Amino acid sequence: MRTSLRIFFLGGLTSYRALFHWLTPWILIPTFVVGPIFQLLFFAYVGRAAGVGDDTFYLIGNAVELASIPCLFAMGNTIGNERYTQTLGLLLASPARRLPLFLGRALPVVVNGFAVSFLVLVLGALVLHVSIPVAAWAPLVAVLAVCAFSCTGLGLASAALALRVRETAVLSNIIMGVLIVFCGVNVAVSALPAWMQSVAQVLPLTHGIEAARELVAGASWAAVMPLVRDEALIGVVYGAIGMAMLFFFERESRRHATLELA
Amino acid sequence: MSTLRLVAVGWWLQLKMRSRSSFDGLLSIVYPMFFATTIFFMYRENGDEAALVSAAVGASCMGVWSAVSTTASTTLQGERRQGTLELLVGSPTSFSLVIVPATVSMATIGLWSLVATLLWGRVVFGIPISFDQPLVFVVAALVLAFSLGLVGFLQAVSSVRYRSAWALGSLFEFPVWLICGFLVPLSILPDWVRPISWLLPPTWGVAAVRDAALGGNAWPDIALCLLTGAAYAVIGVVLARRLVDSARVNATLALT
Incomplete structure (x- = not known):
């Protein structure tokens, strides 16, 4: 148990620091601060030009969605880059339990995703002069954390493919x-065609974005709780799919000796 | 004549090399289309058909910049990784004449995205795009791509000492989309932004493409797009000479 906890916390953090490769300020600031703010400004101004939505709508949608930058890319890197550093074979030959090994890599990613979302929300609100009710901030923070978690679940599933393909980026x-x-980031889900609305229901972020918008509009935590629960559930399902894919691809690569060939 | 041949052969060679990767090809077409799709939905919500057509033309140009912004920054890093940077610097040919065709070839690939986005808008969203001046439209699109290639050249030489150059490249993607009138009229941006927009070739290039498609005199904008693009090329040539000389003197060509 103690070993598993060490692998989960220390192993996860070490892998993140060693393999993510984006932690230098030269990458971190452009990618996690400046780029996201400009994405938000771009869509907010396109919304103004098109005469649809308001700045609050785009602020919430993009702040939540931008968690996906670390959640997708960091997860991909922390598994895919094992091959580039030629440590993938060593990692998979080790007797360490796989669950803490891979889930431990997801934890720093969730924190990173949350940090990006929160930063964009704060800076974006300042730049666009959007006022968010004080009472909404605490539940909003919780929603951002859940969204970062669910998106990391999707990131884990996508990262599992790094055991099979090269181009995870x-x-x-x-x-x-x-x-x-699909997720209602810049266009309300209700404005999408029916089939896209159906797809949106099984993607991370959709429910979280809706919950965040309702909170800013004055809804209580109890009112958005079902949406937050669905968002978390979707994260758990994607995480489970990701773990299953990791187990499957690991076993396949051992059987076919294709670990270094992808 | 030999210079023209060098540029043409370099452009064609780079274009063929860049067309080899199906992953990259897919990304350069599909990635801007995600944004275009979002924008089509946003404008469709508004219900103003004229605005939707204008947005479709602007959105189609976005992919040309996407194709240049990130990849141009990593051009020299790529040459360094392949071990060909020293060969290029050591050859008697001007270094700039070797790099310009590479960045222009990136913009050429972006033209696929322009065509794909217009077709996507027409077929999937039923956007009624009819080109007012088809030939001028083609000229404007080519000039836009060429000028963006020259901006990419300046970007490529500026980032020669920057190990994480790709991050710098992606940093410029949204700001240029935002302030160069691809979708947002300059008139609704803050006043202090407009002079910056005027210094950027895409501002004139996108205006030219839009004029040619929707009716209007595109030639002044085409001329300004070429002029500003040429200014970036001149700055790039001077900078390339200085940076390469510095790297040779300090023996840091392969070390960054």
């Missing part, structure tokens, strides 16, 4: 695009 970009279009 391309995959992460495409998944991020899907989230932007």
Whole structure:
């Protein structure tokens, strides 16, 4: 038990610091601060030009969605980069239990995703002069944390593919695009075609964004609780799928000796 | 004549190399289309068809900049990784004449995205795009791509000493989309932003493409797009010379 906890906390943190590769200020600030703020400003101004939505709508949608940058890319890197550092074989040959080994890598990613979302929410509110009710901040923080968790679940599933394919960054970009279009980030889910609304219901962030918007509009925590619960549940399901994929691809790569060939 | 041949052969070679990766090709077309799709939904909500058509033209140009912004910053890093940077610097040919075709080829790939986005808008969203001046539209799109290639050249040489150059490249993607009138009219941006927009070739290039598509005199904008693009190229040439000389003197060409 103690070993598993060490692998989960220390192993996860060490892997994140060693393999994410984005923790230098030269990457961190442009990617996690400046880029996200400009994404928010872009859509807020497009909304103004198109005459739809208001700044609050775009602030909430983009702040929640931008957690996906670390949640998708960091998860991909912390597993995919094992191959580049030629430690994937060593890692998978070790007797360490897989559950704490891989889930431990997800924990710093959840924290990172939450931090990006929170930062964009605060800076975006200042830049766009959006006023968020004081009472809404505490539940909003909880929603951001749940969204970062659920998106990391999706990131884990996407990262599992790093055991099979090389281009995890391309995959992460495409998944991020899907989230932007489907999850009600800049267009209300109700304005999407029916089939897209159905897809949105099984993606992370959709319920979280809706909950966050309702909170800012004055809803109570109890009122948005079902949405937050669904968001967390979706995260658990994607996380479980990701773990199952990791087990499957690991076993397949051992059987076919394809660990270094992807 | 030999210079033109060098640029043409370099451009074609780079274009072929960049077209080899199906992953990159897919990303350069699909990634901007996610944003275009979002924008089409946003404008469709508004119900103003003229605004939707104008947005479709602007959104189609976004992919050209996407194709340049990130990749241009990593051009020299890529050459360094392949071990060809020293060969390029050591050759008697001007270093700039080797790099410009590479960045222009990136913008050329972005033209696929322009066509794909217009088709996407037409087929999936039923946006009725009819080109008022088809030939001028083609000229404007080519000039836009060429000028963005020249901006990419300046970006490439500026980031030669920057190990994490790709992050710098992605940093510029949204700001340029925002302030160059791709979708947001300059008139609704803060006053202090407009002079910055005027210094950027895409501002004129996108205006030219829009004029050619929707009716209007595109030629002044085409000329300004070329002019500002040329200014970036001149700055890039001077900078390239200084940075390469510095790297040779300090023996840091391969060390950053």
